[in-house]
Amino acid sequence: MSDAYELFYWPSIQGRGEFVRLALEEAGAAYVDVARRPEAEGGGVPAIMKLLHAPGIAPFAPPFLRSGTLVIAQTANILLYLGPRHRLVPDDEASRLHAHQLQLTVADLVAEVHETHHPIASGLYYEDQKPEALRRAGHFVRERIPKYLAHFERAVAASSGPYLFGGEVSYVDLSLFQVLEGLAYAFPRGTARVVARAPALAAVRERVRQRPRIAAYLASPRRLAFNEMGIFRRYPELDVADGA
Numbered sequence: 001m002s003d004a005y006e007l008f009y010w011p012s013i014q015g016r017g018e019f020v021r022l023a024l025e026e027a028g029a030a031y032v033d034v035a036r037r038p039e040a041e042g043g044g045v046p047a048i049m050k051l052l053h054a055p056g057i058a059p060f061a062p063p064f065l066r067s068g069t070l071v072i073a074q075t076a077n078i079l080l081y082l083g084p085r086h087r088l089v090p091d092d093e094a095s096r097l098h099a100h101q102l103q104l105t106v107a108d109l110v111a112e113v114h115e116t117h118h119p120i121a122s123g124l125y126y127e128d129q130k131p132e133a134l135r136r137a138g139h140f141v142r143e144r145i146p147k148y149l150a151h152f153e154r155a156v157a158a159s160s161g162p163y164l165f166g167g168e169v170s171y172v173d174l175s176l177f178q179v180l181e182g183l184a185y186a187f188p189r190g191t192a193r194v195v196a197r198a199p200a201l202a203a204v205r206e207r208v209r210q211r212p213r214i215a216a217y218l219a220s221p222r223r224l225a226f227n228e229m230g231i232f233r234r235y236p237e238l239d240v241a242d243g244a
């Protein structure tokens with residue numbers, strides 16, 4: 001039996017699975033992206049559904065990770081597990097708690113991004129909630145992107161650098177890279193003006209991008225492009241940097 005991790009996530013989007021993928025890629029860990037494998041080989045969406053409907057402590061939603069007998073759900077929880085195993089977080093308790101706290105804040109941000117295009121219900125099409133989405137996105141771009149990014153900027157600036165916890169990259173640095181990439185894709189105008197005021201954060205993004213394993217991953221077919229089915233979606237009308 002293989003000791004590779006098994007990642008379960010929707011096969012056609014980066015989504016929340018990407019935060020886990022980046023950590024696995026940076027670690028050089030062996031993993032199978034189960035739902036991207038053919039259904040005939042036990043992959044595809046049915047592989048996800050099978051575990052979601054399993055009795056006992058089944059996950060509520062993807063992403064989830066199988067590691068031996070463990071099945072771990074919730075993105076921040078998965079990273080809490082992977083971080084120490086792959087030296088993607090410092091050893092001391094204070095740093096680990098701080099990393100988890102920042103990762104939970106990333107999760108809050110990601111949920112708000114999703115609500116810019118689905119403010120009423122995930123089960124409705126964007127086109128069926130467009131007026132609400134426009135209102136919601138306006139607030140998000142003008143108030144929340146600056147607030148979140150200023151928070152992360154302060155956290156990086158407080159470190160001895162160049163990463164959040166000093167000289168070694170952490171899983172949170174990888175997630176901040178993904179957040180900045182996603183925001184720049186979905187809200188290019190609204191994000192550019194904020195990132196211009198967050199030099200330490202911008203530097204983390206570029207450093208992460210250039211790390212050999214991350215650069216190789218980004219250039220590989222494993223890295224899907226952002227698209228309008230994922231969390232970070234480019235609907236130009238929602239990038240209301242200076243509108244009402």
Ligand SMILES: N[C@@H](CCC(=O)N[C@@H](CS)C(=O)NCC(=O)O)C(=O)O
Pocket residue numbers: 015016017061062063073074075076107
């Ligand atoms: N808090 C969870 C959220 C998980 C989540 O919302 N997953 C999405 C895909 S990114 C999903 O499939 N949700 C199904 C649902 O909420 O019914 C996490 O951070 O992992």
